[in-house]
Amino acid sequence: MANRPMLEVVALEKRFGPNTILKKIDLKVAESELVFVIGPSGSGKSTMLRCCNRLEEPTSGDILVNGRNIMAGTRRDLDRMRLQIGMVFQGFHLYPHMSVLKNVTLAQRKALKRSKAEADARAMNMLEQVGMAHKADAYPGELSGGQQQRVAIARSLALDPKVMLFDEPTSALDPELVGSVLKVMKDLKSKGMTMVVVSHEMAFARETADRVVFMDGGVVVEEGTPDEIFGAPKAERTRAFLSRVSG
Amino acid sequence: MDRFLETFFNPVVMAQYTPDILAGVWVTLQIAAAIIVAGIAAGLALACLRSYGIRVLNVFIICYADIFRALPPLVVILILYFGFPSIGIQLSGPMVLFIVLAATLAAFAEEIFWAGFSSVEKGQWEAGIATGLGFTRTLTYIALPQAFRLAIPPIVNRVLAITKMTALGSAIGVSEILSSATTAQSFSGSATPLTMSVIAYLAIFLPMVAAARWLESRTAWKKR
Ligand SMILES: Nc1ncnc2c1ncn2[C@@H]1O[C@H](COP(=O)(O)OP(=O)(O)OP(=O)(O)O)[C@@H](O)[C@H]1O
Numbered sequence: 001m002a003n004r005p006m007l008e009v010v011a012l013e014k015r016f017g018p019n020t021i022l023k024k025i026d027l028k029v030a031e032s033e034l035v036f037v038i039g040p041s042g043s044g045k046s047t048m049l050r051c052c053n054r055l056e057e058p059t060s061g062d063i064l065v066n067g068r069n070i071m072a073g074t075r076r077d078l079d080r081m082r083l084q085i086g087m088v089f090q091g092f093h094l095y096p097h098m099s100v101l102k103n104v105t106l107a108q109r110k111a112l113k114r115s116k117a118e119a120d121a122r123a124m125n126m127l128e129q130v131g132m133a134h135k136a137d138a139y140p141g142e143l144s145g146g147q148q149q150r151v152a153i154a155r156s157l158a159l160d161p162k163v164m165l166f167d168e169p170t171s172a173l174d175p176e177l178v179g180s181v182l183k184v185m186k187d188l189k190s191k192g193m194t195m196v197v198v199s200h201e202m203a204f205a206r207e208t209a210d211r212v213v214f215m216d217g218g219v220v221v222e223e224g225t226p227d228e229i230f231g232a233p234k235a236e237r238t239r240a241f242l243s244r245v246s247g
Numbered sequence: 248m249d250r251f252l253e254t255f256f257n258p259v260v261m262a263q264y265t266p267d268i269l270a271g272v273w274v275t276l277q278i279a280a281a282i283i284v285a286g287i288a289a290g291l292a293l294a295c296l297r298s299y300g301i302r303v304l305n306v307f308i309i310c311y312a313d314i315f316r317a318l319p320p321l322v323v324i325l326i327l328y329f330g331f332p333s334i335g336i337q338l339s340g341p342m343v344l345f346i347v348l349a350a351t352l353a354a355f356a357e358e359i360f361w362a363g364f365s366s367v368e369k370g371q372w373e374a375g376i377a378t379g380l381g382f383t384r385t386l387t388y389i390a391l392p393q394a395f396r397l398a399i400p401p402i403v404n405r406v407l408a409i410t411k412m413t414a415l416g417s418a419i420g421v422s423e424i425l426s427s428a429t430t431a432q433s434f435s436g437s438a439t440p441l442t443m444s445v446i447a448y449l450a451i452f453l454p455m456v457a458a459a460r461w462l463e464s465r466t467a468w469k470k471r
Pocket residue numbers: 016021039040041042043044045046047048
């Protein structure tokens with residue numbers, strides 16, 4: 001590959017007590033690439049994603065973001081590097097005591113030390129991008145799940161991340177709200193964002209993903225283009241999983 | 248009936264001792280304010296410290312909270328006031344009252360704030376950490392305001408319960424309301440000063456109870 005990967009996971013291992021959840025995972029995500037991760041429940045998809053910003057502490061291995069190792073350096077360095085790694089959770093986790101605008105400006109102000117004017121402008125810009133500018137003064141409790149998730153995406157984007165990680169961003173949503181969030185993600189992809197998406201939205205993967213990674217039992221079993229994985233999976237485990245989710 | 252009025256509402260006695268009772272009210276208000284501020288601040292600080300999860304420190308904090316929640320404040324007050332001078336520590340009555348009740352309030356407040364922190368969703372912490380805020384700023388801007396709102400009703404109730412205990416000052420000669428009233432009662436031979444103390448306590452605490460109700464009714468933020 002000519003350009004170096006934007007996100008690189010090297011020999012990532014994670015143990016919880018006696019259980020090894022991730023077994024030497026390697027993954028490279030190029031700039032502007034969208035990698036879609038699938039796998040059965042408990043295969044370690046969330047754990048892998050959460051290791052990428054050290055919400056979960058890897059047992060061993062390295063995580064490189066834009067060439068810099070987030071496993072090296074001080075806590076301060078880590079917090080600074082976390083600004084470059086956006087994360088979107090299944091449960092949104094907006095701050096209920098703050099307005100939408102405040103949700104999007106908080107880390108800009110306190111971590112990036114932007115001025116209020118600058119943070120507000122940036123926030124409105126991002127809210128515009130996810131179609132939520134009209135709700136800037138609302139509180140999270142007043143929004144639908146789909147709206148909350150779009151605000152959560154804006155909150156991450158406002159920090160100018162190099163990579164965005166999505167952990168089942170639409171799994172907690174009513175079916176009719178899923179589309180609005182996927183549309184925002186598609187826009188993001190077309191603007192050149194580097195993304196890793198754990199999700200069950202196979203149609204979205206076919207349409208948008210550059211690469212699909214199938215995980216099972218803490219290892220990457222198979223990876224390839226959406227056509228390769230969905231059309232002609234090589235591994236037996238991949239075939240079994242795909243027939244189960246589509247059946 | 249006349250006898251009742253004469254005993255509890257004697258106008259002459261009332262007029263004579265009103266200044267004393269008012270002086271007692273002033274003393275009570277000052278000590279109570281100091282107890283509330285110091286107790287809540289210390290309790291909040293302890294709960295924040297505890298959230299860092301430093302083992303040794305937490306053992307101390309938990310022991311402190313448990314001991315001061317278990318002990319009757321009067322016992323500690325008597326020990327500090329009558330016992331400590333013999334080991335060379337001389338504290339004034341108001342100071343003893345303040346220290347013991349503030350320490351007691353701090354113990355309860357620590358537990359209440361801690362319960363508040365514990366009920367802040369893990370995802371809230373993770374969202375803060377993931378956006379580069381780090382532990383301390385996530386604590387300050389995300390967890391603390393949410394814990395605080397949850398803590399307000401129980402804290403207000405505890406503040407009421409503990410500031411009322413300033414009446415224990417009468418056991419060590421602090422001239423707060425009750426002590427002024429009992430002094431006046433023994434000088435006048437009338438129970439009227441005690442009635443006046445009841446009125447004084449109600450005048451102070453009824454508004455606080457009303458404020459507590461009001462706070463409780465508006466602590467839930469806009470629907471989740
Ligand atoms: N904090 C933890 N302590 C102990 N075990 C954990 C912890 N977090 C996750 N695990 C275990 O790690 C394994 C992988 O979990 P993970 O959440 O990464 O799976 P997943 O692929 O995201 O599954 P799902 O599709 O259900 O979200 C599971 O067996 C889970 O029980």
